[in-house]
Amino acid sequence: MKENSKKKLESTLEIPKLGSSKKAGPSPNNPQDPSSKNKKKTHSPHYKARIFAGILGTITAIGVLGVLVVSIFVVSAVNESPEVSVDMFENLDSTVILDANGDVFYDTGAKLVENITYEDIPNSLIDAFLSIEDSRFYEHNGFDLPRFSIAMLNNVKDSVLSMRLSFSGGGASTIDMQLVRNGVFSKEDPVTGEVVTPADSGPDGIKRKIQEIYIATSLNNNNILSKRSIFQMYVNKINFGTGNNILGVEKSANFYFDKSVSELNLVESAFLAGVINSPSNNTPYASLETATDRTHTVIDMMLHHGYISEEEHARAMTVPLENLFVDRSGENQTLDYQAYVDLVLAEAEEITGKSPVTTPMVIHTAMNINVQTAMDQVSRREVSNLNFGSRTDLQMASSIVDNSTGEVIAVMGGYDYNNKRSWLRVKETHSQPGSTIKPLVDYAPAFEYLGWATSHVMMDQPYVWGGTDFAVGNWDGRFEGQVTLRRAISDSRNIPAIExxxxxYDSIGRQRYIEYLRSFGFNIFEEDGFDHQFSIGGNRFETSPYELAGAYAAIFNGGVFTEPHTIRQVDFKDGSESVMSPYASNQVISEAAAFMTAQTMRYVILDNLTYTARPTRRSYPVYGKTGTTNHDQANANNFGVPANSAKDLWIVNATDRFTFATWSGFDKFDKDAWLTTEIQRFNLPGNMNSYILDVLAEEYGVGREISRPSTVSDITHILGTFPYQSPIDGMDSSLITTGLIKRDRLNLVEATPPTLNDLASATITTSGGLLNTKITVNMTPYPNADALTVAPTTFEMTSSTGRTFTGKRLYDPSWIFGAVRYQADLYVNGELQKTVMSDTENVELTLSNFTSGEVRVCAYYTFEKNQDKRSNEICNTLDMSNSEVEVPDFETEDDVTGFSNQYGKDVVSLTYQPVSDINRYNTVASVSPDYRGQKVTLSKLKSSKMTVVINDFVIDVMNYTNRPYSEFANQFGGYFTLKKEGSGNNIVSISGPNETPLTSIRLSSMEGQTLTIKTQ
Structure with missing residues (x-):
């Protein structure tokens, strides 16, 4: 009855006539053509006929040859077709996936199906399917020649345009042929829900189409299946876009409308008929607008083919589809292991070049079923502190990687994850990683290529991106000044990371830096977008939890990177050669640098400065780094979100065995797609990784310290120096620090103060006399006035907006070597007499009692506590000749001698005159010229030379011969040393030091000598 109730539609195919009714006009070869009267005839009257005959013959030969080739091709395709029977529509062999223990946890052929009979199908559903898919279904034998002819013309056009044989033109396949294609040649992709079919173009596509036609007509002509059976089997096998491994119209009707297929109304039937050509896109849970448009198209076609009246059409077009569907937004639709399965199926096709949907495989994976089950519980929103229930648009994804192998043991693909999703968040959601990237992108290469230690000191100060006026800040809006690397990474300071x-970048260059990142598996970002903003995970740097966890796993695997993957081995059920895991392991950074980087991530957890990371603290070693990214002004303008509001939260954690990364954010941006303070405080990523830590600890035991390689050394150095300087004995211990460094970079240098600026000039002036000459050295002021004082423990910084910040100073050379000082050395006759230091540019020295010789003064900059370090010297020789000498009032020969010894023999000469009064002995008789008591220049003294006459006393020895010894001794004993010889009392002779008898004695020449006196 149902076949008879269908309106029979006639289809015709119009073929345009060949040739033309237009008569040929005059030509050069036509005798009647006036223009040809005087022209020479070049061809015979039968020339055209011969040409036409040749062309016709060629076309005929080509046609015959073409028919022969096509016939052979068709016969070959038919002969290679599978044997036609009902059994060919039973489920074919499928792909199975094994977990890490070798147990099957997924079968691509396993479907939830509830078959119905033809009698259960309402007329509205049959009408809807026939109107949109095959209006002549009950009239043709499986092959609709008129429709096929039209489709063939489209295919010819496509073939010409694409330059390859094509059967991509639509409209040729009947329901019978679709059943054959779906049941024999195709399988449904369990990831997308789409039908996966072999080639649709080229010789293979043509061959498959011929086989479809042959099998479809055989089903009808040989009465293998009735039309009712074909339609019944067809609707029982179709994917209607429900996800959750559901196939067939009965289960789908229940899913969408909560009713049996027999209860469907016209609009519901039209929706189900329309959804099948693109199940993942036409479902209302993907796009209500698309679902509505497609349903209306089917309703229009039902009217066009006469299956419904104008009134029914008008009524159906006014029905709001959203009122028909079951609200499933709050349901936990996550399928067991589905996110992991999606990864596996995509990876299997990538490494084998074959689809696991159409090629039966046994796929061995690294999945830990217990850990994945725990991840699925989060996807279903079954863990209370991992479900911010009031915001169902807020999403999250995580990936867990085995450090030593790169194997992904479990993933959290997103909330409510099922295979109707068009992408897998854990791998295909690409977002800026923010600060999570700093240890790997900034500090690891600094350890590797620059020889930095973990105790390095950097500057946290106002910063503007080069070539822009965009100021970069920190999360707290402050700048701290000098910070240790540990502080910089624990508190996630941006400016030190940029430094x-x-x-x-300056050391290794742009291309090598890009290669460094690529070696860790960062392949999402485009090279032309690589710039300094990558240092803080910004600009065009994007990654996924899958990629990020894989990259950091290398840090905890001694610097050896293995591309993250799920598959260990793929076996083919047809016995083909197995495909082993193709993922090579490469040393991408030294073991030492990797260990040091891991230690910086340990600081993040130990120092407990980051709110997001706090839930991941444990009594055993855990490593981590967090990150937040924000909406820029462009997003604020485009979507209406608050400028600089948070859009992504990240955290990566690791133990000695596993690394896992979690992202939380939004699938798409709108005015509500920003992370409020409440959402951030809820801390989905931190709580998620804490949850993962607990799951891993239960499954594998708690984490342990990663082993320290022998290529890492301890280094103790003066804080804030680079190259690192050796501590000085006795220095302040608070200025000494210890860190880790690559052993081949352990190279302490002697502690030295900074390089001093050159002294530009030094002028010298003198004043005062030679006995007390004041020398003033005026030096060029030191260029850096701040260096003239010991640096304080804080300093001021000004941002590009004029805001002032107070920064800490952890170290300054002046704390060890003192401030810069002005210093001068005084040399007399090449010997250093004194050194004077000053904190001003004027240095004063005093030269006392100068008499003669060369005087030089050398000036330079130095340090208060380290005079060994000095700038260039500027030396001047002083001209002392014009210095004044104060001539004393000579009284004795000793006064004159002392003055002469001081200023030189060339300033005075001595002469003697005898006097009879011994009391006048050794007194000055006269001075000429007489400068006594005057100030005279040294040059004048030397040019005029004073003559000083000294009174002298002469003893006549004969006056004392034969006289008592005691008389001589009493009178002159105070001037000589007397040596008496003989026992008598009277003097016989007096001899000098050489025993020569004396006749007279001049006191000025003999005073103080020994006289031998003989007596009898």
């Missing part, structure tokens, strides 16, 4: 990146 490290810039230093590496």
């Amino acid at each position: 490290a990146f810039t230093a590496v």
Whole structure:
């Protein structure tokens, strides 16, 4: 009855006539053509006929040859077709996936199906399917020649345009042929829900189409299946876009409308008929607008083919589809292991070049079923502190990687994850990683290429991106000044990270830096977008939890990177050669640098400065880094979100065995797609990784310290120096620090103060006399006035907006070597007499009692506590000749001698005159010229030379011969040393030091000598 109730539609195919009714006009070869009267005839009257005959013959030969080739091709395709029977529509062999223990946890052929009979199908559903898919279904034998002819013309057009044989033109396949294609040649992709079919173009596509036609007509002509059976089997096998491994119209009707197929109304039937050509896109849970448009198209076609009246059409077009569907937004639709399965199936096709949907395989994976089950519980929103229930648009994804192998043991693909999703968040959601990237992108290469230690000191100060006026800040809006690397990474300071990146960039260059990142598996970002903003995970740097966890796993595997993957081995059920895991392991960074980087991530957890990371603290070693990214002004303008509001939260954690990364954010941006303070405080990523830590600890035991390689050394150095300087004995211990460094970079240098600026000039002036000459050295002021004082423990910094910040100073050379000082050395006759230091540019020295010789003064900059370090010297020789000498009032020969010894023999000469009064002995008789008591220049003294006459006393020895010894001794004993010889009392002779008898004695020449006196 149902076949008879269908309106029979006639289809015709119009073929345009060949040729033309237009008569040929005059030509050069036509005798009647007036223009040809005087022209020479070049061809015979039968020339055209011969040409036409040749062309016709060629076409005929080509046609015959073409028919022969096509016939052979068709016969070959038919002969290679499978044997036609009902059994060919039973489920074919499928792909199975095994977990890490070798147990099957997924079968691509396993479906939830509830078959119905033809009698259960309402007329509205049959009408809907026939109107949109095959209006002549009950009239043709499986092959609709008129429709096929039209489709063939489209295919010819496509073939010409694409330059390859094509059967991509639509409209040729009947329901019978679709059943054959779906049941024999195709399988449904369990990831997308789409039908996966072999080639649709080229010789293979043509061959498959011929086989479809042959089998479809055989089903009808040989009465293998009735039309009712074909339609019944067809609707029982179709994917209607429900996900959750559901196939067939009965289960789908229940899913969408909560009713049996027999209860469907016209609009519901139209929706089900329309959804099948693109199940993942036409479902209302993907796009209500698309679902509505497609349903209306089917309703229009039902009217066009006469299956419904104008009134029914008008009524159906006014029905709001959203009122028909079951609200499933709050349901936990996550399928067991589905996110992991999606990864596996995509990876299997990538490494084998074959689809696991159409090629039966046995796929061995690294999945830990217990850990994945725990991840699925989060996807279903079954863990209370991992479900911010009031915001169902807020999403999350995680990936867990085995450090030593790169194997992904479990993933959290997103909330409510099922295979109707068009992408897998854990791998295909690409977002800026923010600060999570700093240890790997900034500090690891600084350890590797620059020889930095973990105790390095950097500057946290106002910063503007080069070539822009965009100021970069920190999460707290402050700048701290000098910070240790540990502080910089624990508190996630941006500017030190940029400093490290810039230093590496300047050292190794842009291309090598890109290669460094690629070696860790960062393949999402585009090279032309690589710039300094990558240092803080910004700009065009994007990654996924899958990629990020894989990259950091290398840090905890001694610097050896293995591309993250799920598959260990793929076996083919047809006995083909197995495909082993193709993922090579490469040393991408030294073991030492990897260990040091891991230690910086340990600081993040130990120092407990980051709110997101706090839930991941444990009594055993855990490593981590967090990150937040924000909406820029462009997003604020485009979507209406608050400018600089948070859009992504990240955290990566690791133990000695596993690394796992979690992202939380939004699938798409709108005015509500920003992370409020409440959402951030809820801390989905931190709580998620804490949850993962507990799951891993229960499954594998708690984490342990990663082993320290022998290529790592301890280094103790003066804080804030680079190259690192050796501590000085007795220095302040608070200025000494210890860190880790690559052993081949352990190279302490002697502690030295900074390089001093050159002294530009030094002028010298003198004043005062030679006995007390004042020398003033005026030096060029030191260029850096701040260096003239010991640096304080804080300093001021000004941002590009004029805001002032107070920064800490952890170290300054002045704390060890003192402030810069002005210093001068005084030399007399090449010997250093004195050194004077000053904190001003004027240095004063005093030269006392100068008499003669060369006087030089050398000036330079130095340090208060380290005079060994000095700038260039500027030396001047002083001209002392014009210095004044104060001539004393000579009284005795000793006064004159002393003055002469001081200023030189060339300033005075001595002469003697005898006097009879011994009391006048050794007194000055006269001075000429007489400068006594005057100030005279040294040059004048030397040019005029004073003559000083000294009174002298002469003893006549004969006056004392034969006279008592005691008389001589009493009178002159105070001037000589007397040596008496003989026992008598009277003097016989007096001899000098050489025993020569004396006749007279001049006191000025003999005073103080020994006289031998003989007596009898």
